[in-house]
Structures are given as structure tokens and as C-alpha cells.
Amino acid sequence: MPEDMQRCYLTEATRSLTERAGRPVTSFRGPRVKTSNVTQGILEELGYSADCSVASQRLDFVSSNLVKPAWLLAPRSPYHPSAHSAFRRGDRRIWVVPLSAMIAPLISSTLYVAGVAAMRSLWAILYREALRTGKPIVYLAHPFEFAPFTEPAARRSGSLLRRIRTHGLSLRSRFYEKDHNVRFEANRKLLQYARGLPNVEFLTVSAYVRTRLANGEAGTSVRAPPQEDRARPPTAAERPGPPCNR
Numbered sequence: 380m381p382e383d384m385q386r387c388y389l390t391e392a393t394r395s396l397t398e399r400a401g402r403p404v405t406s407f408r409g410p411r412v413k414t415s416n417v418t419q420g421i422l423e424e425l426g427y428s429a430d431c432s433v434a435s436q437r438l439d440f441v442s443s444n445l446v447k448p449a450w451l452l453a454p455r456s457p458y459h460p461s462a463h464s465a466f467r468r469g470d471r472r473i474w475v476v477p478l479s480a481m482i483a484p485l486i487s488s489t490l491y492v493a494g495v496a497a498m499r500s501l502w503a504i505l506y507r508e509a510l511r512t513g514k515p516i517v518y519l520a521h522p523f524e525f526a527p528f529t530e531p532a533a534r535r536s537g538s539l540l541r542r543i544r545t546h547g548l549s550l551r552s553r554f555y556e557k558d559h560n561v562r563f564e565a566n567r568k569l570l571q572y573a574r575g576l577p578n579v580e581f582l583t584v585s586a587y588v589r590t591r592l593a594n595g596e597a598g599t600s601v602r603a604p605p606q607e608d609r610a611r612p613p614t615a616a617e618r619p620g621p622p623c624n625r
Contacts, residue, residue: 407432409432453477
């Protein structure tokens with residue numbers, strides 16, 4: 380997507396979400412877990428402090444973002460990205476807080492395909508890593524998953540390779556649990572298991588950046604992100620702009 384179009388969409392979405400939430404929106408996860416150095420530059424302009432659109436060392440077949448070699452080499456712990464690459468350390472102000480993965484991703488799609496027992500095992504591995512390194516465990520689920528399932532419309536436009544690169548393998552949806560009540564219960568059981576582990580604390584990404592990374596707990600030199608309660612000039616999202624050309 381061209382930079383101007385990204386800036387327009389992100390500005391419009393940020394303004395809308397800020398108005399509805401009644402407070403600044405400071406963390407971001409791109410659609411289909413997509414990001415880039417251009418996207419992160421725009422997010423900085425809009426006042427974001429975190430991007431969660433990198434899944435370090437993830438390689439799986441339940442992703443809608445199937446082909447992403449850069450994930451395999453991305454840092455596992457939170458980092459400031461480079462202005463030239465979203466997947467390397469650099470000196471941008473924004474933080475990348477990677478989604479947790481150990482080849483298999485810690486996401487709800489894996490839960491619906493592999494089941495609660497398998498996800499507990501994956502969580503246990505990531506928990507031991509977190510105890511050793513201090514990195515957070517980041518779990519991804521979508522609110523719409525707890526509503527009745529709607530089969531996505533078939534996508535016919537573009538080449539097969541492009542559809543796979545953009546949307547992943549259509550076969551993956553056949554393995555998903557379709558009953559929203561079962562999905563909710565599976566998430567409840569998984570998070571109940573995580574809650575029972577020693578020294579586990581649940582935080583939003585924005586709260587994690589503000590209370591952990593801004594205090595230097597990531598073990599790197601850090602710069603504090605914008606605080607929600609601190610007076611600041613208006614960001615691009617708060618200034619009026621032209622409507623997006625669709």
C-alpha cells in the first residue's frame with residue numbers, strides 16, 4: 380500500500396478509535412499482522428508507542444500472512460526498530476513488542492486447531508523462556524471470535540500466489556472451531572491456566588510499554604514513550620486531514 384494511503388487510513392482509524400475510547404490509542408497490530416518501516420514511521424507520527432505486528436520465529440500454516448521470512452530473524456524481545464527495517468533493531472522511538480511464537484504462534488487460531496492441551500504446552504515453553512529472559516508472553520485473539528461464525532467470502536481476484544501471500548491458505552479455515560461458545564471456553568481455559576502460573580501478571584500492551592519498558596525492565600537503553608496523562612502537542616491523528624481516496 381502506498382505511504383500516503385497508509386497515512387490516511389491510519390490517521391482516520393486512530394481518530395475514530397480515540398473518539399470512541401475517550402483516550403489516546405497507543406498500541407497497534409496491523410491487519411493480518413503486517414507492518415513495515417514505512418508503517419512504523421507513520422505510527423510514530425500519530426503518537427503510537429508500540430507495534431505488535433511482528434511474530435518472531437513464527438513459521439506455520441494457520442497464518443493469513445503466510446510468507447514472512449523476516450520474522451525468522453527478528454528479535455524475540457521488545458526492541459526499537461530500524462528506520463530501514465521493521466524487523467531489525469534501530470533507533471526509532473516506537474517499540475516493537477513481538478507476538479509470542481516458537482515456530483507455532485501463540486494465537487487463538489492455533490488454539491482452535493491444536494486444542495487447549497497443546498496450547499498449554501506451548502505456553503509452558505514460552506513461560507520458561509520469559510522467566511529466563513524477562514520477555515513478555517504476548518497472546519493474540521480477536522473479539523469477533525466470540526460472536527457466531529461467519530464463513531468468509533471466497534476471494535477470486537489476483538493470482539493464486541498473491542492470494543496466498545495476502546490471505547494465507549484457504550484450507551486453514553476448515554480446521555477452525557466454528558462454535559463461538561466453544562472458542563470462548565477454550566480461551567477461558569487457556570487463560571485460567573496462565574493465570575495459575577507463578578508471577579504472571581496480565582497487562583495490555585500499552586500498559587506494558589508504559590510501566591515496564593519505560594522503566595528499563597527490557598534490559599536495553601530506552602526512551603520513555605509519550606505518557607497519556609502528560610500534556611503534549613496534538614498528533615497528526617488529532618489534526619483535521621483530507622478524506623482517504625478509496
